[in-house]
Amino acid sequence: MTARIEIRNLWKEYGEQVVLEHINLSVAAGDFCTIVGASGCGKTTFLRLLLGEESPSRGEILLDGEPLTAEPGPDRGIVFQRYSVFPHLSALRNVMLGLELRGAPLSGRLFGAKRRRARDEAAAMLEAVGLGHALEKYPDALSGGMQQRLALAQSLVMHPRILLLDEPFGALDPGIRADMHQLVGRLWRENDLTVFMITHDLKEGFHLGTRLLVFDKLRHDPDAPRAYGAGVTYDLPVARADQRTLERIEADVSRSEALAPQSAEAEQASETRPAAQPTAGADAGAGARKGATTP
Numbered sequence: 001m002t003a004r005i006e007i008r009n010l011w012k013e014y015g016e017q018v019v020l021e022h023i024n025l026s027v028a029a030g031d032f033c034t035i036v037g038a039s040g041c042g043k044t045t046f047l048r049l050l051l052g053e054e055s056p057s058r059g060e061i062l063l064d065g066e067p068l069t070a071e072p073g074p075d076r077g078i079v080f081q082r083y084s085v086f087p088h089l090s091a092l093r094n095v096m097l098g099l100e101l102r103g104a105p106l107s108g109r110l111f112g113a114k115r116r117r118a119r120d121e122a123a124a125m126l127e128a129v130g131l132g133h134a135l136e137k138y139p140d141a142l143s144g145g146m147q148q149r150l151a152l153a154q155s156l157v158m159h160p161r162i163l164l165l166d167e168p169f170g171a172l173d174p175g176i177r178a179d180m181h182q183l184v185g186r187l188w189r190e191n192d193l194t195v196f197m198i199t200h201d202l203k204e205g206f207h208l209g210t211r212l213l214v215f216d217k218l219r220h221d222p223d224a225p226r227a228y229g230a231g232v233t234y235d236l237p238v239a240r241a242d243q244r245t246l247e248r249i250e251a252d253v254s255r256s257e258a259l260a261p262q263s264a265e266a267e268q269a270s271e272t273r274p275a276a277q278p279t280a281g282a283d284a285g286a287g288a289r290k291g292a293t294t295p
């Protein structure tokens, strides 16, 4: 069966800085990939490549076997950490907008039965994310959690095949985050989505998805910190991963955070430390591998 997303030898460079290197990944329809990694290692860049907002320096990305179009399309929806909704439009109009632009690309306005249909669809989607009571509210009258629900509705009303989430719950209180986890899990199942979600919270990554991808540099040169990019260093079926693996990844990610300003001490320590290996027993399964994309 064709993978929903197939990534072949993907590299992304900005000038002399290598951000991502040698990423090979095959993601099936229905996978829910959570992504963790040190700040600045290229996670958002990876999502922007999937969205089509950036193009690879080398390699290719296939969506259902076809090369990704060079610009964002309705088959991919994205939700950022915050501020991705339009402040001057009501919740309902925010969600209708994508449908209107698709139906009337030039004017962005639909009339008659088409407009009523778009309105009903948008209202149903807002209902599905728990905002059925707030159709006419403007974003600044919505809480942070409600704004993220609105952003989800805005993406999902276009029926994307791929949903990209860039730390969508990072700014929310813990209680509200738990509600949002439930919501995203339900929307993922009900809408037949393939999800890529970046999170800084490794536990969130472990419990929410079906697959955890860790982005990290496989090579460091203290004299040339921009010479090497991040690859996928762990690729784990998380529903079955264990506590020890979680702790090991947590240690790896914080080591990379510490390395970011290129401390020579940290570099030395990492050289004398044996390479981490995820538990390869019954728990971790065949999909779990450290250095998954090593050449």
Ligand SMILES: Nc1ncnc2c1ncn2[C@@H]1O[C@H](COP(=O)(O)OP(=O)(O)OP(=O)(O)O)[C@@H](O)[C@H]1O
Binding pocket: 014, 019, 037, 038, 039, 040, 041, 042, 043, 044, 045, 046
């Ligand atoms: N358009 C761009 N031009 C030049 N450099 C860029 C561009 N976009 C990203 N970068 C660089 O690429 C690197 C990775 O950035 P990215 O935003 O992908 O990191 P991240 O893993 O999402 O970090 P964070 O966890 O802090 O959000 C950074 O060093 C950043 O400065």
Ligand SMILES: [Mg+2]
Binding pocket: 043, 044, 045, 166
């Ligand atoms: Mg980011």
